[in-house]
Amino acid sequence: MFGNCLLTLSYFDAQLMILVDDAGGLVPALNHSPWNGLTLADYVMPFFLFIVGVSLSLTYKKLSCRVDASRKAGLRALKLLVLGLFLQGGYFHRVNDLTYGVDIKQIRWMGILQRIALAYLVAALCEIWLKSDDTVNSGPSLLRKYRYQWVVAFIISFVYLCLLYGLYVPDWEYQIQTEPSSEPKTFSVKCGVRGDTGPACNAVGMIDRTLLGIQHLYRRPIYARMPECSINSPNYGPLPPGAPAWCQAPFDPEGLLSSVMAIVTCLVGLHYGHIIVHFKDHRVRTIYWTIPTSCLVVFGLALDLFGMHINKVLYSLSYTCVTAGTAGILFVGIYLMVDVCGYRRITIFLEWMGMHALMIYILAACNVFPIFLQGFYWGSPRNNIVNSLSYVCLVIVHML
Template sequence: MYELIKSCDDDHQWHEKKDIESALQISRSSLPPDKERLVSLDVFRGLTVALMILVDDVGGILPSINHSPWDGVTLADFVMPFFLFIVGVSLAFAYKNLSCRFAATRKALIRSLKLLLLGLFLQGGFIHGLNNLTYGIDVEKIRFMGILQRIAIAYLVVALCEIWLKGNLNVSSELSMIKKYRFHWVVAFVITTIYLSLLYGLYVPDWEYQISTEDQGSTLTTFLNLKVKCGVRGHTGPGCNAVGMLDRMFLGIQHLYRKPVYARTKQCSINSPNSGPLPPDAPSWCQAPFDPEGLLSSLMAIVTCLVGLHYGHIIIHFKDHKKRLNQWILRSFCLLMLGLALNLFGMHLNKPLYTLSYMCVTSGASGFLLSAIYLMVDVYGYKRASLVLEWMGIHALPIYVLIACNLVFLIIHGFYWKKPINNLLHLIGIGK
């Protein structure tokens, strides 16, 4: 078996950039040559990075673009689905021609693992924030999930689908394309069914958690036990949903995100939708950890990536601009209408839970955005106007790591005059 894999690897010519960068940017080197390459894919990716920076830096000032405290969507809630969608689109190119499935599988595993480890380093708690020059993490409290970890999981699952589950049919029509990739849709249906069954079928019992409190006039830290009363099934509120229960069960509550968005709900903040002190009658779950990139919710993130993969297949098999746009727009409209209908009938748009309605609406919006960028950049040729976004898309991962994760600011913060407060960032008003 080893000799088979090795010989396949020797025959398989992958011209790729750094493995980690290819996981987020999905191997631009595996895309068509520059004369054929679709600039719109880089522009889409660059716009997504720009939106992420915008909502991270301005969201605290403008609640209308900050993440929704729970139900509903804002501009910030489209960023993660946009990333997952464009990952799927680009995967169609990355694994378009396979000389050896074993070698391709190994490549996908390595890329996903590197992206996962990078996510643990950046979002696991090792870095202590913009105003703290210390680093390190108690492994008992490390955060396992995060943005890059979710992308890594979706990338791996969808890459394996593309490597092992596509048929050998020649695509000459929309129907033949559906037949060629029918097992992809089976995977999407199975994942969605599992997600809905667990979200609405699991019984959520009462549960407890601890918060630390410091006594005034004392250096001692005490712990307060809080009990959340649930005893429900199919609940989609912040305190008693199956998404949080499964994360507490399998990841451990000490490994979850400690600043959940629901802390800005009216029940938990007197300044809602901004952060603020707890109201006098705040529910007991207001201070509980909750991971917005949890295990169960990541199932629907995989489906978003699969939807993007299908849009990439349309690029590969249909060369006519009008044909591509018609298929994209039709599918985007259907997804958007389905998501809005589900929301109307009670399945609310919800990013922390990554509900089916949320997946449909954000995937439809992704498709419309891709269509608009494709029409402007690749059809009408307005490429000079999008040069900055194209550059950001080409260097998406370094920009995310250095700016969105504040790494460049932390490095600058580390150089100061006599006292840590005397640094360039403080001089220009960044940080404390």
């Protein structure tokens, strides 16, 4: 019965993802925050990772062979990674010109599916290998059984904080093509600091530039919507006079160091799933979910108040706590509605959508569906389905 709740939450996340992709440019409150802060769109990724964690606890609650389970988990992660490289590495670009393909010299190595693959693999291996044989009959015994998983979460968070605030970020430069026929222009960014969490001189970007190469990063950085970089802020727009040199620099919102913190969100979801596995009473489950949910939200807001700002692009610790806690709140709410109160009829369609969340994401958010609509034309690429439907709508409006 619990699967109904999980599928409904998956559907909610898929619909939220499509909503922010399609309407985020029109409604700033739905779009990603340009840097510090939290909007509706910033909940999509951690919600999905949270669901992955809960699902893993149910998938691996009984194991016949740990080695075989590890092999299958690695294969699934590899499939996600390859799919992410294909969809987000640059193949579906210049849709309006029907020009598809990948320039290996500039392929984007990281992305949403790659981040999910990494978090899934680490969380799956933790669930397969890092749990003791202790009997669970209370909250403390639950923590003892999975104590090594919590150790992994704390180590990841500690290493992330050490790198983010301890690494020295030197000056750096980049090149962009400002005019189609001109030579690339070089911009120099002055840093020489340690522990900076601004757009220009943070350790997250430095690690990606060093290990991945700046030519392999996302070329439309989210911080280009900040007031310093856009006269149309919080939307993209022309540069204002005196814009900083870093405004047009590539920056990957799903970079290496920030993706490491995404594993923690998946491990939090694992804990919520463990409560399902070991406790059958609705009241007990709700209590054991509410306690960590409240602690995460309060701790995350406290960190933000004391200067460790909520930041989706950096996947800051405060962002991790607040979004994981919020996912827990939504999870408990849907559980009470669907599994406890039995309002399942209204969620049957939502469950179907949740079962196909990945396919919906690929079709709607990765340009596959738009390419299908614009890829079939009559005589000229301009005579495609989209333009034909637009023409028909204009004729109808004119007739009315």
